[in-house]
Amino acid sequence: MKKNTNNRNFIKTAIFALTFLIFAGCSGYLENPMKDNETGEDINLLILDFNFFTTRMTFKFFDAKDSSVITLPANVKFSGANGNDIVTFAGEKNDSHSTMQGQLELTIDPNVEFSAANPFEFAIDIKVNGYNEFQKGFQIVSEGKKTYELYLSKPADDNTDLEGNVDEGDSSIVFILPPTELLKSATVAKPYEVHYKIAKSDFLLLKNTSGELIFNSIEELNAVYGTSGFAILSMNIVDDFAPGVDMVYYGGELVPLLFHKLEQGELVSFTVNGETVGDLNGITIKSYSVYTGAPVPDLFGFADFNSTEGGWFYHEPDADSAFYQSLDISYTVAEASTETLCETGSSITFSSSVISSFSIDADVYDENGTLINTINFKGNFPETFTVENAPSRAVKLVFRDNNTSFQAIPDLEIANLCTGSYNVTVQPEAGYEEYQIVLKAICPDNPTVAIAPSYSAEIRIKNSGDLWQGVDMTGGKVDMLGKPNQEYELRLLWKEEWEYSTYSTIFNATDGSYEGDAYPETVIESGYIENGARIRINVEKEFNQNVCDDMGW
Numbered sequence: 001m002k003k004n005t006n007n008r009n010f011i012k013t014a015i016f017a018l019t020f021l022i023f024a025g026c027s028g029y030l031e032n033p034m035k036d037n038e039t040g041e042d043i044n045l046l047i048l049d050f051n052f053f054t055t056r057m058t059f060k061f062f063d064a065k066d067s068s069v070i071t072l073p074a075n076v077k078f079s080g081a082n083g084n085d086i087v088t089f090a091g092e093k094n095d096s097h098s099t100m101q102g103q104l105e106l107t108i109d110p111n112v113e114f115s116a117a118n119p120f121e122f123a124i125d126i127k128v129n130g131y132n133e134f135q136k137g138f139q140i141v142s143e144g145k146k147t148y149e150l151y152l153s154k155p156a157d158d159n160t161d162l163e164g165n166v167d168e169g170d171s172s173i174v175f176i177l178p179p180t181e182l183l184k185s186a187t188v189a190k191p192y193e194v195h196y197k198i199a200k201s202d203f204l205l206l207k208n209t210s211g212e213l214i215f216n217s218i219e220e221l222n223a224v225y226g227t228s229g230f231a232i233l234s235m236n237i238v239d240d241f242a243p244g245v246d247m248v249y250y251g252g253e254l255v256p257l258l259f260h261k262l263e264q265g266e267l268v269s270f271t272v273n274g275e276t277v278g279d280l281n282g283i284t285i286k287s288y289s290v291y292t293g294a295p296v297p298d299l300f301g302f303a304d305f306n307s308t309e310g311g312w313f314y315h316e317p318d319a320d321s322a323f324y325q326s327l328d329i330s331y332t333v334a335e336a337s338t339e340t341l342c343e344t345g346s347s348i349t350f351s352s353s354v355i356s357s358f359s360i361d362a363d364v365y366d367e368n369g370t371l372i373n374t375i376n377f378k379g380n381f382p383e384t385f386t387v388e389n390a391p392s393r394a395v396k397l398v399f400r401d402n403n404t405s406f407q408a409i410p411d412l413e414i415a416n417l418c419t420g421s422y423n424v425t426v427q428p429e430a431g432y433e434e435y436q437i438v439l440k441a442i443c444p445d446n447p448t449v450a451i452a453p454s455y456s457a458e459i460r461i462k463n464s465g466d467l468w469q470g471v472d473m474t475g476g477k478v479d480m481l482g483k484p485n486q487e488y489e490l491r492l493l494w495k496e497e498w499e500y501s502t503y504s505t506i507f508n509a510t511d512g513s514y515e516g517d518a519y520p521e522t523v524i525e526s527g528y529i530e531n532g533a534r535i536r537i538n539v540e541k542e543f544n545q546n547v548c549d550d551m552g553w
Contacts, residue, residue, distance in 0.1 A: 051454040051475055053089065053107040054143040058378075058456045058470075061102045061126060064151040064240045069102035072128050076104060080123040080137065080247075080310025085112045088495070089455070090550040098496060105456055105493050108140075116141040116343040121247065121254070123310035130154060132238060132264060137247025137311040139256045141343050141388050145456070145472060147359070147376035153238045159268050162196070164231035171200045173226070175233045191293025192262065192300070194333060196233060200225065202283035209278035224273050234268040244373050245389045247311030248336050250299065254311040256389040257299075258337040258372055267329035277327065285324045289333050297335035304332065312336075337391070342418035345390025348397075351382040352406075352426040355434050355479045355534070359470025360409070360426070362397040364417075378456065378472050380479060381426070390417040399424075404466050405432055405481040432481040436529065436536045437490060439476045439501060443548035451543070452476030457492040462502060487517065490539075494547050501541045 061070045076097045078086045087093050087109050097104055114120035119139045126134040131152040140146065164173035175196040203221055206214045215221040224230055239262060246259035270277040291300050302315045302322050312334065315322060322331060350358065357380050364373040375397070377385050395417045399409035407427040414422060441451040452475045458468035459480060471478045473492070482488060482505050491498045503524050504516025512528035512535045521542035529536045 052110055053454070054110060055108040055120075055140070055146065056454075056456060057086070057106050057108070057146045057148065059104040059106070059124070059148050059150060061128070062149060062151045063131075064153040064242070067151075070128055070131070070152060071100055071102050072130065073098060073100050074102070075127045077125045077307075078122050079125065079307045081121045082108075082112065082114075083122045083310065085109045085120070086122060088550070092550075099493075100496060101493055101498060103493055114140065114143075119343070121310055123247070123305075123307055124150070125307055126150065126152065128152060135305040135307065136244075137254070137256075137305075139245075139247060139389060142386060144385075145378045147378055147456075147470070149361070149374060149376065151242055153240055153264070155236050155266075156238055159234045160237050162233040162235060163229065164196075164198070164233070166226040167197070173198050173200070173203075173231050175231070177237075190239075190263075191291060192333065193290045193292055194263070194265070194331070195288050195290065197286045197288075198231070198283065203231075203272060205281040205283050206272055206277050207279040207281050208275045211279065214272050214275050214277070229274075231270075231272045233270055235265050236268050237263060237265045239263045242374070243371055245341065246336075248299070248303075249306075249309070249311055249313045250336075250338060254309060256341050258339070258341070258391060259312065259334060260336070261303075261332055261334045263333045265331050265333075267327060270327060280324075280326060282325070285329065287322045287324065287329075287331065291335075298338040299334075299336040301333065302331055303334040339391055341389045341391055343389065345387035345418045346414055346416075347384055347386050347421045348377070348412070348424060349382055349384040349421070350377060350379070350424050350426055352428065354381065354428045354432075354481060355436075356381055356405070356428070356481050357471040357473075357478050358406070358426065359403070359472075361400045361402065362412075363400070365396045365398060366391075367394045378470055380472055387417060392416055392418040402467055403469055404460075405429055405469060428481055431483055433484055433505075434534045435480055435482050435505065436534055437478050437480060437503070438536060438538045439473070439478075439490070440538070440540045441476075441499070441543040441547070442540060444542050444545050446548065449548065450540075451547070453492060455492050457490055459488060459490045462487040462489045494544075495550070497544060497546070499541075499543055499547065501539050503537055503539055505537075507535055 061074060062068065063070055077095070084093055085108055086106050089107055108120065112120070119141045121139050123135065123137045131154050134150060134152045136150065160177060162175040162177055164175045167174045176193055204215050204218065208214055241261040243258065243260035245256050247254045248257045248259055250257060289301050291297065299314055303312045306313050350360065359378045362375050362377070363371055364375060366372050372391065375387065393416065395414050397412040397414065399411070401408040405428060407429055409424060409426060412422060412424060414420065439453065441453065443449045454474045457471050457473045457478060459471055460466045460468050461483065471480055484505050487502065487504045490501045501522065502519045506516040507513065507526055508515050512526055514524050514526040514537070516524070523540040525538045526535055
C-alpha cells in the first residue's frame with residue numbers, strides 16, 4: 001500500500017513539474033488564460049497534464065465471432081515480469097481492473113525503464129461472463145502509444161459428440177474427431193486430430209451420477225463393449241482464434257514467437273452405455289494430439305498459459321499428451337514458429353497533406369496469404385513507427401478501411417519486415433476540413449484546477465452510427481478532420497466511464513468565432529489560427545468529479 005502512495009506522490013510532483021499553459025495565442029481567455037476575460041482580474045487556474053507518461057496503452061476487447069465491442073463487465077488482471085508496473089493515469093497499481101466499455105486506458109510507471117536489451121514483459125488475463133477466459137503475453141521494447149485488439153471467444157453454441165471406437169491394437173476405446181469432420185465454426189478441414197483413450201478394464205471402475213458402478217461384471221461390459229453409441233464424449237470445442245505474437249517458453253526462456261491457438265476444448269459430459277459418468281473412480285483418460293497436415297509446425301501440441309511467468313508452456317516432456325483423472329477435462333492445442341523475431345523491424349512513416357491525428361489498423365499477411373499478426377498505429381501526421389517483434393519474412397500490410405475521414409489506403413508490400421523504411425501516404429476524404437480541438441477539463445469541486453489530458457480519445461459525428469475514430473490527444477490538444485456544419489462528440493475513457501464533450505463545426509466565416517450550439521457545463525470558443533488556415537475550437541468542459549478525486553484534487 002505504501003508503494004502505491006509513494007508512486008502517486010511522484011505522479012503529483014511530476015504533474016506540477018510539467019504544468020503548462022495550453023491556450024496561448026487564441027481569442028478570449030486564450031489571449032491570457034491567467035486573466036478574467038471581462039474584469040481583467042487574476043485567475044488562479046492550474047492546468048495539469050499527463051505527458052510525462054511516455055508509454056500509453058489502450059486495450060480493446062472484441063467478440064471473436066462478429067468483432068463487436070464487448071460491453072459486459074470485464075475483470076482484467078496483469079501479471080508476468082512487469083505486470084505490477086502497469087498503472088492508471090492516477091499512478092495506481094491495482095490488483096485488477098474492471099470495465100463495461102470493452103476498453104481500458106492504462107500506462108507504464110514512468111520510473112520503469114525498458115529497451116530492446118531490457119524489454120518490458122507482461123501478461124493479461126480477461127474474464128467476462130459468457131466468454132472463455134482470455135490470456136496473452138506481451139513484450140514491449142520501445143516507448144510510445146500502444147493499441148492492443150484482443151478477441152474473446154464464446155463457448156460453442158452446440159457441443160461436439162465424439163463416439164468411442166475399439167482400438168484393434170489393444171482393445172482400448174479411442175475417441176477421435178477426424179480432420180475431415182468440420183466443427184460448425186470451422187471453414188476448412190483441420191490439419192490435426194485430438195485423441196482420447198481409455199483402457200477396456202477401466203470401464204469396470206466408472207461410476208454414474210448416483211455413485212453406482214456402471215458395470216457390475218466383465219460379462220456386462222463385454223455384452224455392449226464397442227457397440228454403436230457405447231461411449232460418447234461430449235465436448236464444447238472452439239477454434240476461432242486469431243494468430244499473433246505471444247510469449248512462449250522455448251529454449252529455456254520466455255520469448256516472443258508467432259503463435260496461434262488452434263483449438264480450445266472442454267468436457268461437457270461423458271456417457272457410457274447410456275449412463276452419464278459422474279466419477280472416474282481412479283482411472284486415467286489419456287489425451288494426445290497428432291498433426292496430420294504438412295508442413296508440421298515447429299511447435300505443436302497441448303499448451304498451458306502460466307500467468308505467473310506470463311506466457312505459454314508446451315507440455316513436457318511429452319508435448320502431445322495429457323492425462324486426466326477427473327471429469328474436469330479441458331485443453332488448448334496451439335502451434336508456433338520458432339523463428340527468431342527481430343526486436344525492432346521495418347520503419348513505417350505515415351504522412352498526409354492534412355494536419356490531423358490518426359488511428360490506422362493493419363492486418364499482416366505472409367507470402368502465403370496467411371494472417372500472422374495485426375499492427376495498430378496511432379499518432380499525428382507525419383509520424384514514423386518501428387515495428388516490434390517482427391519476423392524476417394516478406395509480408396503484406398492490408399490496411400482496414402474503417403476511418404471515415406480518410407480514403408482507403410492501398411496495401412503495403414514489404415520485402416522483409418525486419419528491415420527497410422516505408423512511406424504510406426494517407427489521403428483525406430472529400431468534404432472534410434482541418435480543425436484543432438483544445439480541451440480543458442475543469443474539476444467541479446475545485447474550479448481552480450483543470451486537466452489538459454495527454455490521452456487516447458475518440459471522435460465521431462454525434463448520433464451518426466459511424467465507427468468511433470481514434471485520435472491522439474497531447475496536452476488537451478488534438479488535430480482532426482471534420483465535416484463543416486456538423487455536431488461532433490469527443491470522448492475519452494477514465495477507468496469505467498466515458499467522459500463526453502460535444503461541439504459543433506459551425507463558425508462565423510469572417511473571424512471563425514463559434515456559432516454552434518451551447519452545451520451544459522461547457523464553454524466553447526473558436527477562432528482562426530495559422531493565418532486563417534484552420535479553426536481552433538476551445539472546449540472548456542466540467543468533468544465528472546471522480547476524475548479529479550482520483551488525481552487528488
